[in-house]
Amino acid sequence: MAYTLGVDIGTFESKGVIVDEGGRIVAEAARPHEMIVPRPGWAEHRAEEDWWGDFVFIVREMLRSSQVKPEEIGAVACSAIGPCMLPVDADGTPLMNGVLYGVDTRASAEIALLNAEIGEARILDHSGNALTSQAVGPKILWLRRNRPEIWARTKRILTSTSFVTWKLTGQFVIDHYTASSFAPVYDMSRQRWSCGLADICNETMLPRLLWSTEIAGRISEGAARETGLAPGTPVTCGTIDAAAEAVSVGARAPGDMMVMYGSTIFIILLSDRRLTDPRLWHAPWLFPGQHAVMAGLATSGTLTHWFRDKFAADLPRDQAFARLAAEAEAVPPGARGLLCLPYFSGERTPIHNPLAKGAFFGLNLTHGRGEMYRAVLEGIAMATRHVTDTFAEAGAPPARVLAVGGGTKNAVWLQATSDLTGLDQSVARVTSGAAYGDAFLAALAIGQARPEDIADWNPEARRVAAVRHPAYQQQYPLFxxxxxxxxxxxxxLGEDG
Incomplete structure (x- = not known):
């Protein structure tokens, strides 16, 4: 029997699975890490410790617990948070912490500069995406303008998945789905690097482009010693975590929408055509000839973590979220008139405002922790509705909604999202998320599975039906x-306010 192995590097935790040929999980492991916030609007990880260190720990733990022999692993796939910006030297050594995806808003000045020099319409036509905090191009320019001593030593610019793949195989590669977030240096129409629009970097600094299930390389002798994997094991190009999450729950047809309840809400809608709207993001999908339209909030699960740490420090940490959910469930929809703007790290889609601020509005002396936590969950759900409304306005309403991620365990959050958006949600049997999707992508890469087999690997377990609440009908316009x-x-108030 040939197994496949998937690992996903997340914002706060990394997870891995080993699965058999039928998709049964035979081993799981996880490892937490921190998101570094050195100043407001910045978000970082340590590439060696948080990305590669987690990968090594998880793989060794799964091999130990499962007793699967390394040579029985048919292929390995990795996904990770993205898009990130990591400068490395000629040896592939990180020169600074990895700058994270859209939650890091440090490049606002560079976005304004590029828009002024090139023109927003030209950037949108060329890259398929407007420049927002999600775009890597402005962050590369930020590095060049603000850290000249690092820029002088920079040989390549990687993202999180690219770094892990390089550590495994010695190959510098990136998938098209991730590369599309490198606006304005990715040409969406030609699906290639194109650095002629702006003086940001040259194409030799960027990884080689592949599709997600192409084999990037094989486990090197050095990586084998570190991880315990067998040298020569095929490694796929990999992708961003949200894309692997979408694969894990069966998103594969036009109109399928994945809603990922993680550190951020991330949404992917598959399409049979390129859809260009400056409020949303566009990318080639994981396979040639397919497209995806995306959206993402800036703070979602991150906000629930913040609330737990600040307002539930009296609760045992391993019970805090369950207790908070119970307190929120005891409060009626609408949180007794309390609204929460969940823009605690600015906001990504559809408003793209790094200076947006979080707020509780409507507080009175009858409100307690339960009302505040329910308002947090409902605020995230209202921001999610703003996104789904934008999809509909752009001519791409979903045909099917597939929910995934750790937040699906929170019944209040899940139900509030269905009730506010008016969309039923399907929750699959396996909610391991991106790591499970990685294992399936690895199976596709070596011909061990077909795309349609995911329905057998991970069938629907339950459905969340939308209910209309008068409180939400009143509060959403107020939000x-x-x-x-x-x-x-x-x-x-500015960035520091």
Whole structure:
């Protein structure tokens, strides 16, 4: 029997699975790490410790616990948070912490500069995406302008998955889905690097482009010694975690929408055509000829972690989320008139405002922790509805919604999202998420599975039906108005406010 192995590097935790040919999980492991916030608007990871260190730990733990022989692993696939920006030297050694995806808003000045020099319409036409905090190009320019001593030593720019794949195989590669977030240096129409629009970097600094299930290389002797894997084991190119999550729950047809409940809400809608809307993101999908339209909030699971740490320190840490969920469930929909703007790290889609601020509005002396936590969950759900409304306005309403991620265990959050968006959600049997999707992609890469086999690997376990609540019908327009009416105040507070 040939097994496949998948590992996903997340914002706060990395997870891995080993699965057999039928998709049965035979081993799982996880390892937490921290998101480094050196100043407001910045978000970083340590590439060696958090990305590669987690990968090594998880693989060794799974091989130990499962007793699967290394040579029985048919292929390895990795996904990770993205898109990130990591400069490395000629030896592939990181020169600084990895700069994270859209939750890191440090390159706002560079976005404004590029938009002024090139023109927003030209960038959108060339790259398929407007420049936002999700784009890597402005972050490369930030590095060049603000860290000249690091830039002088930079040989290549990698993302999180690229770094792990390089450590495994010695190959510098990136998949097209991830590369599309490197606007404005990715040409969406030609699906290739194109650095002529702006003086950001040259193409030799960027990884080689592949599709996600192409074999990037094989486990090197050095990586085998570190991980315990067999030298010569095939390694796929990999992808961003959200894409692997979508694969894990069966998103494969146009109209399928994946909603990932993780450190952020991330949404992927598969399409049979390129859809260009500056409020959303576009990418080639994981396979040639397919497309994806994406959206993401800036703080979701991250916000629930913040709330737990600040307002539930009295609860045992391993029970805190369950207790908070129970307190929120005891509060009726609408949180007794309390609204929460969940923009605690600015916001990504659809408003793309790094200066947006978080807020609780409507507090009175009858409100307690349960109302506040419910308002947090409902605020995230309202921001999610803003996104799904934007998809519909762009002419791409979902045909099927597939929910995945750790947040699916929170019944209040899941139900509030269905109720506010008016969309039923399907929850699959396996919610291991991206790591499970990686294992399936590895199986595809070596011909051990067909795309349609995911329905047998991971069938639907339950469905969340949308319910109309008068409180939500009243509060959602107020939520939208609250942001608009406080936007100028938030801007005046600035990045440090």
């Amino acid at each position: 939208r108005a609250l942001y608009e009416r406080t936007r100028e105040i938030a801007a005046e």
